[in-house]
Amino acid sequence: MQKENVLSTRRVYDGRIIHLRLDDVRTPGGIETLREIVEHPGAVAIVAVDGQNRVLLIRQYRHAAGRVMVEIPAGTLKPGEDPAVCAARELVEETGYTAAKLERIGGIHTSPSFCTEYIHLFLATDLTRGAALPEADEHIEVEPTPWAEVLRRMRAGEIEDAKSISALLLLFTSAGSVTT
Amino acid sequence: MQKENVLSTRRVYDGRIIHLRLDDVRTPGGIETLREIVEHPGAVAIVAVDGQNRVLLIRQYRHAAGRVMVEIPAGTLKPGEDPAVCAARELVEETGYTAAKLERIGGIHTSPSFCTEYIHLFLATDLTRGAALPEADEHIEVEPTPWAEVLRRMRAGEIEDAKSISALLLLFTSAGSVTT
Numbered sequence: 001m002q003k004e005n006v007l008s009t010r011r012v013y014d015g016r017i018i019h020l021r022l023d024d025v026r027t028p029g030g031i032e033t034l035r036e037i038v039e040h041p042g043a044v045a046i047v048a049v050d051g052q053n054r055v056l057l058i059r060q061y062r063h064a065a066g067r068v069m070v071e072i073p074a075g076t077l078k079p080g081e082d083p084a085v086c087a088a089r090e091l092v093e094e095t096g097y098t099a100a101k102l103e104r105i106g107g108i109h110t111s112p113s114f115c116t117e118y119i120h121l122f123l124a125t126d127l128t129r130g131a132a133l134p135e136a137d138e139h140i141e142v143e144p145t146p147w148a149e150v151l152r153r154m155r156a157g158e159i160e161d162a163k164s165i166s167a168l169l170l171l172f173t174s175a176g177s178v179t180t
Numbered sequence: 181m182q183k184e185n186v187l188s189t190r191r192v193y194d195g196r197i198i199h200l201r202l203d204d205v206r207t208p209g210g211i212e213t214l215r216e217i218v219e220h221p222g223a224v225a226i227v228a229v230d231g232q233n234r235v236l237l238i239r240q241y242r243h244a245a246g247r248v249m250v251e252i253p254a255g256t257l258k259p260g261e262d263p264a265v266c267a268a269r270e271l272v273e274e275t276g277y278t279a280a281k282l283e284r285i286g287g288i289h290t291s292p293s294f295c296t297e298y299i300h301l302f303l304a305t306d307l308t309r310g311a312a313l314p315e316a317d318e319h320i321e322v323e324p325t326p327w328a329e330v331l332r333r334m335r336a337g338e339i340e341d342a343k344s345i346s347a348l349l350l351l352f353t354s355a356g357s358v359t360t
């Protein structure tokens with residue numbers, strides 16, 4: 001399957017986290033069209049499971065969504081940062097927990113039609129509880145939640161975050177990795 | 181949990197599908213900070229299951245991701261369009277199949293930290309095959325895929341699309357709805 005050829009690029013916005021560029025492309029079928037591309041540095045998201053087999057969910061107000069959302073801990077990659085290092089850092093910042101064991105369980109493109117964002121997904125176990133260190137503009141409540149309740153919340157539409165659903169269910173459906 | 185108050189808004193870009201605005205906000209903790217918000221009209225994604233219990237996966241080049249991706253059929257809402265109408269339209273456009281039965285199975289925010297996009301997720305069944313009607317700039321290959329192979333591809337990292345993983349696994353883990 002052929003790729004699209006970029007005919008010209010215009011940079012529209014270079015921001016704090018995201019950037020916007022407009023690519024005029026020619027498709028393999030010979031059609032010229034515009035692709036609006038949001039550039040994002042990438043991110044990590046973490047399914048952290050404590051010694052009582054509870055998942056650390058977090059609750060925070062999300063301005064873009066216009067409402068409070070329940071998600072798993074996550075954060076944006078710093079330039080050149082190793083995703084596993086970022087996952088360890090974000091977990092302690094957002095929840096106060098440190099993980100002795102961190103393993104990659106997959107990855108997702110969040111919106112491949114217009115955004116470059118790719119999120120690396122991790123499982124964190126062997127947790128030790130400490131104090132959270134949120135960014136100044138973050139207000140996060142941590143909710144250790146039993147797996148059965150996590151599944152109930154997803155099915156009830158109380159968790160509607162793509163990275164959280166993807167990571168939790170990829171892990172849940174992996175053979176033998178989760179018991180409720 | 182309190183929301184953030186918008187102090188001022190600047191519109192940066194109004195485009196074909198996405199728009200970009202910059203909001204200066206005050207957090208509940210009294211911090212003033214910038215939120216870069218990508219506005220998106222919302223979308224639908226469809227798990228379409230044929231009479232042989234195969235899922236219609238599609239394969240296409242995604243310029244933002246820079247590679248060919250395997251996903252479920254999906255598309256952007258037109259202004260004021262009912263999501264179920266959009267789902268029926270996008271399914272036939274991208275795959276050629278029409279569905280006699282369409283039911284909502286959930287919804288996801290793809291990137292709630294910076295993007296307003298919300299995707300309505302549907303299950304389509306009682307399918308009838310016809311000719312696909314792709315947009316001029318779309319090049320899509322349709323792959324009816326048995327459930328066991330869909331799960332294998334997700335676990336192997338061959339499907340890395342957030343809406344596809346979320347919709348497929350929300351459906352798969354719903355009691356009694358899927359047999360492989």
